[in-house]
Amino acid sequence: MRQFILPIYNCSLLIVFRLAALRLFLTWRVRHPNRHAMWLWAMSVTCELWFALSWILDQLYKLCLVNRVTDLSVLKERFESPNLRNPKGRSDLPGIEVFVSIADPEKESPLVTSNTILSILAVDYPVEKLACYLSDDGGSLLTFEALAETASFARTWVPFCRKHKIEPRNPEAYFGRKRDLLKNKARLDFVRERRRVKREYDEFKVRINSLPESIRRRSDAYNANEELRAKKKQMEIGVGNSVADSVKVAKATWMFDGSLWPGTWTSGEVDHSRGDHAGIIQAMLAPPNAEPVFGSEADGENLIDTTEFDIRLSMLVYVSREKRSGYDQNKKAGAMNALVRTSAIMSNGPFILNLDCDHYVYNSLALREGMCFMLDRGCIFRKIALYRFSPPRTTEHHGWFGRKKIKLLSRKPKSLRRKKKEEDDDEISLRINDDGNDDGDVESLLLPRRTKLSGEKESGWIYGLVTEDVVTGYRMRNRGWRSIYCVTKRDAFRGTTPINLTDRLHQVLRWATGSVEISFSRNNALFASHRMKFLQRVAYFNAGMYPFTSFFLIVYCVMPALSLFSGQFIVASLNVTFLIYLLAITLTLCMLALLEIKWSGITLHD
Numbered sequence: 104m105r106q107f108i109l110p111i112y113n114c115s116l117l118i119v120f121r122l123a124a125l126r127l128f129l130t131w132r133v134r135h136p137n138r139h140a141m142w143l144w145a146m147s148v149t150c151e152l153w154f155a156l157s158w159i160l161d162q163l164y165k166l167c168l169v170n171r172v173t174d175l176s177v178l179k180e181r182f183e184s185p186n187l188r189n190p191k192g193r194s195d196l197p198g199i200e201v202f203v204s205i206a207d208p209e210k211e212s213p214l215v216t217s218n219t220i221l222s223i224l225a226v227d228y229p230v231e232k233l234a235c236y237l238s239d240d241g242g243s244l245l246t247f248e249a250l251a252e253t254a255s256f257a258r259t260w261v262p263f264c265r266k267h268k269i270e271p272r273n274p275e276a277y278f279g280r281k282r283d284l285l286k287n288k289a290r291l292d293f294v295r296e297r298r299r300v301k302r303e304y305d306e307f308k309v310r311i312n313s314l315p316e317s318i319r320r321r322s323d324a325y326n327a328n329e330e331l332r333a334k335k336k337q338m339e340i341g342v343g344n345s346v347a348d349s350v351k352v353a354k355a356t357w358m359f360d361g362s363l364w365p366g367t368w369t370s371g372e373v374d375h376s377r378g379d380h381a382g383i384i385q386a387m388l389a390p391p392n393a394e395p396v397f398g399s400e401a402d403g404e405n406l407i408d409t410t411e412f413d414i415r416l417s418m419l420v421y422v423s424r425e426k427r428s429g430y431d432q433n434k435k436a437g438a439m440n441a442l443v444r445t446s447a448i449m450s451n452g453p454f455i456l457n458l459d460c461d462h463y464v465y466n467s468l469a470l471r472e473g474m475c476f477m478l479d480r481g482c483i484f485r486k487i488a489l490y491r492f493s494p495p496r497t498t499e500h501h502g503w504f505g506r507k508k509i510k511l512l513s514r515k516p517k518s519l520r521r522k523k524k525e526e527d528d529d530e531i532s533l534r535i536n537d538d539g540n541d542d543g544d545v546e547s548l549l550l551p552r553r554t555k556l557s558g559e560k561e562s563g564w565i566y567g568l569v570t571e572d573v574v575t576g577y578r579m580r581n582r583g584w585r586s587i588y589c590v591t592k593r594d595a596f597r598g599t600t601p602i603n604l605t606d607r608l609h610q611v612l613r614w615a616t617g618s619v620e621i622s623f624s625r626n627n628a629l630f631a632s633h634r635m636k637f638l639q640r641v642a643y644f645n646a647g648m649y650p651f652t653s654f655f656l657i658v659y660c661v662m663p664a665l666s667l668f669s670g671q672f673i674v675a676s677l678n679v680t681f682l683i684y685l686l687a688i689t690l691t692l693c694m695l696a697l698l699e700i701k702w703s704g705i706t707l708h709d
């Protein structure tokens with residue numbers, strides 16, 4: 104893993120220049136009050152000082168950027184090539200569990216979720232080391248049956264991806280691409296097999312889209328049947344009594360095999376409503392064999408020839424946690440913690456990757472890239488992360504900038520002391536955050552399994568705050584876990600975000616609420632532990648403070664109107680120095696924005 108500083112000197116230079124200009128501007132503003140309208144002057148200067156502060160908080164961490172590059176061949180060599188200890192060259196990579204959450208199949212379409220699941224199952228990682236869990240907070244039969252359909256389509260889709268190495272492995276995104284599909288394709292059978300798989304995918308789509316209707320029809324038929332039976336029974340008991348019309352049968356939701364669905368029913372009966380139903384766990388795909396299983400030639404059942412390709416699929420599990428009215432469900436955090444406990448029994452992998460149902464894997468090598476950081480320095484060491492909460496360390500950093508180092512040898516329990524060397528590694532937690540085609544909504548967390556077994560309070564996702572992901576990440580870092588921002592050449596993940604105004608405003612409001620909650624709680628970065636680095640604190644402080652800027656913005660925007668009515672202005676007279684400073688800070692801001700756009704690699708086309 105090589106590290107180098109990004110060539111963004113231009114950017115830094117400009118930041119420093121703007122900092123100087125800003126200083127001049129503000130000193131001038133403070134020194135030259137408008138004596139005719141002190142109130143206006145004081146208001147505007149306060150706002151300007153706040154804007155300056157928030158801008159500085161926004162820039163500070165950009166002065167110290169690190170870019171990291173991974174080398175997947177080294178990972179392969181170290182963990183997947185035959186050696187004395189591992190003559191067969193079986194993969195020694197650690198297990199990863201992928202958690203996907205869905206809450207409402209009406210808002211979050213089952214087709215999108217299916218595509219997400221397919222992109223996960225087709226990821227380039229040892230099949231037996233990957234397990235995928237879908238948490239359904241809606242407890243809906245629609246999601247359940249869509250997942251069953253997905254598992255069956257995966258038998259065609261995943262071998263196709265493996266054989267032809269296609270990207271991205273989300274069928275909707277793949278078939279929707281307009282680029283040359285034959286680029287880099289060497290196999291002769293590609294076009295034929297692609298056509299077949301495409302047709303199969305279209306049929307799959309139709310099946311998924313018709314599920315709501317077929318579930319409704321099926322349930323209606325079963326319910327009518329039940330009603331008839333109940334009527335008959337009543338007739339037999341009370342002969343001659345014509346109360347048959349009053350027989351009431353609950354409008355149940357029925358599964359494919361004619362049994363009652365334990366989750367929520369459309370009628371919302373007691374024990375079958377959204378916040379009140381039994382827990383459901385169903386393995387849709389069983390855990391695979393340890394050895395590769397090769398497929399067969401193409402025939403009526405088999406769409407593509409897989410004689411030389413592994414056709415195993417990773418484990419896929421549907422989970423809908425039990426819910427009872429009167430208990431706080433804790434939204435996504437609760438769902439994730441239920442998955443942590445479920446997966447601990449079913450696959451117990453040491454790493455977790457969390458995606459929302461509308462995020463998907465865009466780069467099939469993303470998990471391997473992540474592992475490069477997790478397993479760096481030849482050290483697979485996560486058992487400690489499993490049973491203890493704080494990361495193992497040999498040194499503690501103190502002081503505002505974390506420069507003071509203090510050796511910590513005597514603090515460890517005896518049994519661990521022998522492993523001191525391995526414990527040097529504290530790079531266990533990783534956050535992959537990759538903005539695909541949206542503006543930063545895709546946030547995925549690859550984190551070491553934290554355990555309920557350890558008996559510690561507050562393990563798992565943190566409850567009680569709206570933006571549980573931010574708090575959970577903060578708490579981990581606060582305990583000293585280090586994180587790495589992993590940017591892959593090809594976006595690791597992509598996703599969708601609401602684009603209609605109301606949904607988007609709701610989302611932004613929710614995030615802002617979460618930030619305010621954080622800044623008024625003990626999670627405020629001002630109270631961070633000494634294990635948090637200085638710039639990290641600044642970044643978290645900034646994340647908590649940004650919603651307050653809106654207040655100052657409103658005040659500042661109302662000011663021209665105030666000037667108009669009162670005939671006063673924020674400065675006594677339009678002085679040349681003032682205008683020059685103003686011009687300088689405005690121009691540098693625009694130039695910085697341009698530089699950042701260029702640096703982020705977004706083109707006008709995007």
Ligand SMILES: O=c1ccn([C@@H]2O[C@H](COP(=O)(O)OP(=O)(O)O[C@H]3O[C@H](CO)[C@@H](O)[C@H](O)[C@H]3O)[C@@H](O)[C@H]2O)c(=O)[nH]1
Pocket residue numbers: 204205206207211238240433434435438458459460461544545546569570571572610613614617
């Ligand atoms: O009771 C619930 C509510 C939501 N979710 C799931 O949580 C995820 C995120 O919820 P959503 O309402 O879509 O929020 P977004 O603003 O789109 O999500 C961003 O912001 C959230 C925090 O506010 C984070 O949890 C997400 O990871 C992050 O992508 C979705 O997959 C939901 O299905 C549940 O599982 N149970």
Ligand SMILES: [Mn+2]
Pocket residue numbers: 459461
């Ligand atoms: Mn979402």
